[in-house]
Amino acid sequence: MAPSARTVTTVRCTCGAVELAVTGAPTTCVACYCDDCQAAARQLEALSNAPPLLNESGGSEFVVYRKDRVAVARGADNLKSYKLKEGSPTNRRVATCCNAPMLLDFDDAKWWVDIYRARYRENVPPLEMRFCTKFKPAGAVIPADVLTHPGYPFRLIRKQVLARLAMLFGR
Numbered sequence: 001m002a003p004s005a006r007t008v009t010t011v012r013c014t015c016g017a018v019e020l021a022v023t024g025a026p027t028t029c030v031a032c033y034c035d036d037c038q039a040a041a042r043q044l045e046a047l048s049n050a051p052p053l054l055n056e057s058g059g060s061e062f063v064v065y066r067k068d069r070v071a072v073a074r075g076a077d078n079l080k081s082y083k084l085k086e087g088s089p090t091n092r093r094v095a096t097c098c099n100a101p102m103l104l105d106f107d108d109a110k111w112w113v114d115i116y117r118a119r120y121r122e123n124v125p126p127l128e129m130r131f132c133t134k135f136k137p138a139g140a141v142i143p144a145d146v147l148t149h150p151g152y153p154f155r156l157i158r159k160q161v162l163a164r165l166a167m168l169f170g171r
């Protein structure tokens, strides 16, 4: 059953010391095949006991949420930011207790966060699209189960714009 607007879903690290509380339904749920996501996965998978990050076709699966719908309910001190490059606005926040990556957020004005889908144990959102597939690892076969796009699909941009408008108008 899809979560209602008020459903609070708890998203936990592997050991449970870090908990996110996310409210309502996500904007979308995606798999990204870009070079940065692959490089970040290699970086974070190298941490001790880290869970695998890429799906079977080399994508990184994220649940996209408006950032006003996501709160760190427990273990905020355990979250450590990793950046691919010095000065990059993108933070990949890892629960240092068990090296489980939790989410991506941004130092600039972006209004969303991307939560690692593998951290969901309840209300797991279905995958809706796979994008940046032109960067997929050599030989990877992208399943034809959902919308795929070599770059960024219009449906993603549209969903992001609508989410931003809803946020601005307090809905």
Ligand SMILES: [Zn+2]
Residues within 6 Å of the ligand: 013, 014, 015, 016, 017, 018, 095, 096, 097, 098, 099, 100
């Ligand atoms: Zn943990």
Ligand SMILES: [Zn+2]
Residues within 6 Å of the ligand: 032, 033, 034, 035, 036, 037, 038, 060, 132
């Ligand atoms: Zn990516």
